Amino acid sequence: MMKEWLFFPAGANAIEALTCLGAQDRLLGFVDDAADKQSSPLLGYPVWGREALEIYPQAQVLAVQASPNSFRQRQKIVESLAIPPARYGTLIHPTAQVSPHSHIGHNCLLMAGVVIMPGVHLGNHIIVLPYTVLHHDVLVEDYTWIGSHCVVAGGVRLGRQVWLGSGSRILQNRTIGADAMIGLGSNVIDDMPQGATVAGNPAKGL
Template sequence: MTPLLIIGAGGFARETAQLVEDVNAHIPTWELLGHLDDDPGLHGTSVDGVPVLGGAKEIDRYPHAQVVVCTGNPRDYASRWRIVHRLGLPATRYATLIHPTASVSRSSTVGPGSVIMAQTVLTASVRVGPHVSVMPHVTLTHDDEVSGFATLAGGVRLAGSVRVETGAYLGAGALVGENLTIGAFALVGMGSVVTRDVPAEQVWLGAPARYVRPATVNTGVDR
């Protein structure tokens, strides 16, 4: 089996560890070595039975391991961007993790470092970029494009030909109409119904979704 490290030890990382167990129960694939997290209080502990081996800098001790970065929440949804750019690893080091119950069509693609959780559907010619988080029960329909570092929380639904740009965050249950664009590092709130394009680095909420305020985004590096 291929050795695997999960960067992060919070909720998303713990869910990813369970995804790995489900993959291995279906087809033995991954040897999960543990988590790497920069919170020193977690070092030497375990979460859900998986050890926290140290901080992200410890990755140099595991040159043959595949890696997936599993961090981010609505308060700081650019953390994966910062960590991946700080690590500077080649794309070949990153694992692509797809839950056995996800339905990914043969015409769809998923980039390195991305995680596709349970009961997700990619229907036809869907393109998911690198380091994308797709949580359970998400539906991506024909010709959707989700760019790198985006987060689609549980139950998000995209109509056809939607474009989600780099680093955007769509909250749980958000609905996006056909042919619309969610701009880079924008945030769409939980349960929102998007009927117009959302510009980059803005927060939109409601049904229909409307502009609320500028997004507070800390990428830590030039974009």
């Protein structure tokens, strides 16, 4: 049976999520709050306002809003869609390697080449960009965004609504507090407190 989808918003993460659709998936269109985006198709797909969520009640929703300027608002933005958890879907690229001994929540997007090792627990509303490796027993809390080519060592805990910049590495058994931002290419060797903004090798506060 064909699974129908709506992607929110019409941005970079949603565009890249197209590569995760399989033969049994069909994108109906994008949902976006910006009126200027609704005026023309995106990659051949229509862009609607939030009314599409009611027009197509059968469609699964992938809500992948995320940017470095607004990542601390992800939870608020996603919750504003006001849809039940059962409507959210999860998309996993066919080249991703996901251990059967891991847990993946709803509204998660795992891109090409992602590796999820045994014991990993991904909460809900998680985005993992291409070629990132999450080693054993990593815990990722809700609304966290993980960039491409990251390596997260065993036992790491990423708090709620964390932004982990592409190319970053985190030493084993470290804890990154909620709402923390790790800059591009950082090497994290210490725990990071809630709301921290860090970067560098080793990562330090900015």
